[in-house]
Amino acid sequence: MIRLAMRGFKSILNVRLNLPLVLVVVVVTVCITSQFMESMNLCPTIRSERFAYKSKNIDPKVLAEIKRQWILDEGCVHGENVQNSKSGSNEQPQSSPYQHIDCSINNNDEIIDCLKHKDHEDDIYMPWNFIKRYFDVYGKVAHYDGYERFEFSHSYSEVYYDPQKEYHFDGVFLTFDTYNVEVRDRVKLVTGVEGVPLSTQWGPKGYFYPIQIAQFAMSHYCKNITEKPPVRSIYETGTMSESKWTLHNSECHVESVDNPERNSKVIMFQVPLSLSLGNGATLTLGNTVENEFSVDIKFITNGSLSIVVEGSDKKRYNIHYLTHAKKLIDFDGDRSIWYHIGSSASWRHFSRDIRVDLRKGVGMTKSKAVKKVKISIKKIVSLTVRGEGLIDNVCIQTADHMTHFLAGTNWILENQNKETGGWPIMVERRLEGFQSLPPGWHSAMAQGHGLSTMVRAYKYTRDTKFLPALRLALRPYTVPSSKGGVRAIFMDRFVWYEEYPTTPSSFVLNGFIFSLLGLYDYKMLLSSEKEAGNQLSQDDEAALRQATDLYNDGMSSLKAMLPLYDAGFTTIYDLRHYQLKTQPNLARWDYHATHISQLALLSTVDDDPIFKQFHDNWMGYTKGIRAKHN
Structure with missing residues (x-):
């Protein structure tokens, strides 16, 4: 539990009416361990080299010195000796200078358990959970290479438009x-x-x-505008020269043909719709880097595209894109997700963020909000097509923003x-x-x-x-x-x-x-x-x-x-x-x-x-x- 010093309560209120910010910064930057109350020892033994953390606002040397002085002045220990940098000698562990005290909030609207310094009557420590709720402020314990600190903020807003940046009507819009x-x-x-x-x-x-x-x-x-150009991996350009197509049975057929509409070679596929989803003509992908799948496709009959992905949960998921589906999206509760993409009698550029499609499918609920899932994609394994049609420019990339x-x-x-x-x-x-x-x-x-x-x-x-x-x-x-x-x-x-x-x-x-x-x-x-x-x-x-x-x-x-x-x-x-x-x-x-x-x-x-x-x-x-x- 992290607790908050209240020294100078009245003077702080008179200066800014800014109680939570000042009080939290005073103590929380010093006593940062999540095991704050263990054995009534409020501050762990802290060596200055542990605080070489990344910060733009505080000099690590200054912070280390503040913490060292706090430890020496207050005798904060945590089951081990504190090194006295002045004498070089080890002091024996001291008993805690703090004792429990009830805190009455607004004339007994609420009673909470606090701590008081034995020698300083104005030193009161209140639970962070109370401070957060009462003042509507924010904080968390952050970890940096084995070192942890408590980070407080008055608001949770982080992204703001730079007033020094000139705005153009055809450029980046706000943030x-x-x-x-x-x-x-x-x-x-x-x-x-x-x-x-x-x-x-x-x-x-x-x-x-x-x-x-x-x-x-x-x-x-x-x-x-703001990001680097996308990184692309191209798997098929209509020539079949380096692609790896496999066919489910002898009724499946793919070949490279000249297409006058595009004035280039494309892949023609013919796969019986009687085959179950996920079976047909399959192109091996094996991409472990990018998440944006895109393809140029023209369906002559009804058909489907099926993407197999390997998730971070070690499951293999099948994401099926159907020209004729009963629902816009569906999930079988296990490994299969369906999306309706509609029929198309002409060429279309089809682009999907596979990670988003996976998470939306697995996170389906009957409420207004999609359940948050943390699944990431380890690999986009393969593409399978069914029906009859033409396909070109099979690609996986980092982004397809303009589409x-x-x-x-x-x-x-x-x-x-x-x-x-x-x-x-x-x-x-x-x-x-x-x-x-x-x-x-x-x-x-x-x-x-x-x-x-x-x-x-x-x-x-x-x-x-x-x-x-x-x-x-x-x-x-x-x-x-x-x-x-x-x-x-x-x-x-x-x-x-x-x-x-x-x-x-x-x-x-x-x-x-x-x-x-x-x-x-x-x-x-x-x-x-x-x-x-x-x-x-x-x-x-x-x-x-x-x-x-x-x-x-x-x-x-x-x-x-x-x-x-x-x-x-x-x-x-x-x-x-x-x-x-x-x-x-x-x-x-x-x-x-x-x-x-x-x-x-x-x-x-x-x-x-x-x-x-x-x-x-x-x-x-x-x-x-x-x-x-x-």
């Missing part, structure tokens, strides 16, 4: 290069047909959530409502205190993400099909949220774009800022096209003016209303406390981190000092620094 949307436990699977995540966030059956799909697409776009990006952008493009311009969210949404949103509601965050995604898709592909969709996406910004749009007005003055078009309006901060970033990306795209000498159509000229006006209106509101979201020690998620006259809805630390990153980005595109000011204040809250009090 999305750190997003791993498909591994979230509220993602049921990445669908085999569309190649996008299916959400269970607000319903266990699963539904397409436009915001999540856009985040999936942009995360892969961003990783394609996933384009899958997401295609979904965004194809599922935009051609009348409203929005992406209807087909699940009921209930927010406490507000009227429920029936399926089909629109979100300003979805509009912003849709704009940001399609802007990048247009820049990458130069496909003009994205231009009318971008123009159309502005429409919900102009329609009141009460009439199916996302536009609201605060205090009859400030324009706001609603993430949740509730009644009354909820004014969610992060979703509003995302809607502004989409407008910014779009207006910058059109402006850059003009600057490059490209003639804009009349429709795009009008869209540029409209997007600019919508953005400017929103930014004026944000600058005026931003202080309403500052609680003095954290940020506030929305304005329900004003709208519903309730307690404020405080932002979780991950949402607080999003607020910080959003302000950091805005400070790079707008020189108003309010963004830097609030960014710095809110960053301080993550370290326990509070606003001043009277």
Whole structure:
């Protein structure tokens, strides 16, 4: 058990109201062993060479000296002698200077077992489990090459946008290069047909959530920029020159043929569908490094692809991708997983993260969340095909980001409502205190993400099909949220774009800022096209003016209303406390981190000092620094 010193209790409270951070740092950096209470000896024998740990913030020599002095001053022992560096002599083990004491919390609301120093009345040690729960702070024992230390943090947020980094409308979006949307436990699977995540966030059956799909697409776009080029292992290019195909029986057939559609050689396969899954024409893979499987394939009949993988649990799993399956995903509870990938009368590039598919299958539940499993892949063993078709470019690689990006952008493009311009969210949404949103509601965050995604898709592909969709996406910004749009007005003055078009309006901060970033990306795209000498159509000229006006209106509101979201020690998620006259809805630390990153980005595109000011204040809250009090 780790316990906490309370010397100087009143002075600490008067200085910062920052009790947990100061108290934990004082003692926890000294007494770090998980066997803290053994035999009433609170500090183990510690030699300074054990503390050559990795840290950017503390000089190991300084920390070692602090710990040495603590041991010598307090006589902390743990069943062995303490070396006195001054005299070189060994002192005999001392009895513990600490005794048990009951701690009454808030006039006996709770009684907990604490420790008191016999000689210092103000030295009280409280259990870490109590401190963590009472002050909502975080910590854990970390291990470094045989040495362990306790690591405390006021918040669990770690990823922030760098305000020194210049933002580009066609570059990395915020911190999305750190997003791993498909591994979230509220993602049921990445669908085999569309190649996008299916959400269970607000319903266990699963539904397409436009915001999540856009985040999936942009995360892969961003990783394609920030990561090293993928490492690829190619197993078949249509020539069969070095591939290792084996056939289940004489009815199975594979051969290399010329294909006029691709102007190259491909593999033609013919395997009876009467064979059980996993049997047919098999290509040996034996990959122990990469996890992303991809292939170009054209099924002439129904058929299947089956991947055999060896898991870290020493099991061999069969992942079957079927053109005609009864369910999107299924698992037999043992070793077989099925995915529906749909039929395809033309060539398609099929790419799957095998590790994600394995974990989603094994982790299947009937609840909203996928059960977390720790299985990793030791080897991708083989590929087996059934049915009749053509196959080419069998590859396993470290990543296939742009395939996933384009899958997401295609979904965004194809599922935009051609009348409203929005992406209807087909699940009921209930927010406490507000009227429920029936399926089909629109979100300003979805509009912003849709704009940001399609802007990048247009820049990458130069496909003009994205231009009318971008123009159309502005429409919900102009329609009141009460009439199916996302536009609201605060205090009859400030324009706001609603993430949740509730009644009354909820004014969610992060979703509003995302809607502004989409407008910014779009207006910058059109402006850059003009600057490059490209003639804009009349429709795009009008869209540029409209997007600019919508953005400017929103930014004026944000600058005026931003202080309403500052609680003095954290940020506030929305304005329900004003709208519903309730307690404020405080932002979780991950949402607080999003607020910080959003302000950091805005400070790079707008020189108003309010963004830097609030960014710095809110960053301080993550370290326990509070606003001043009277």
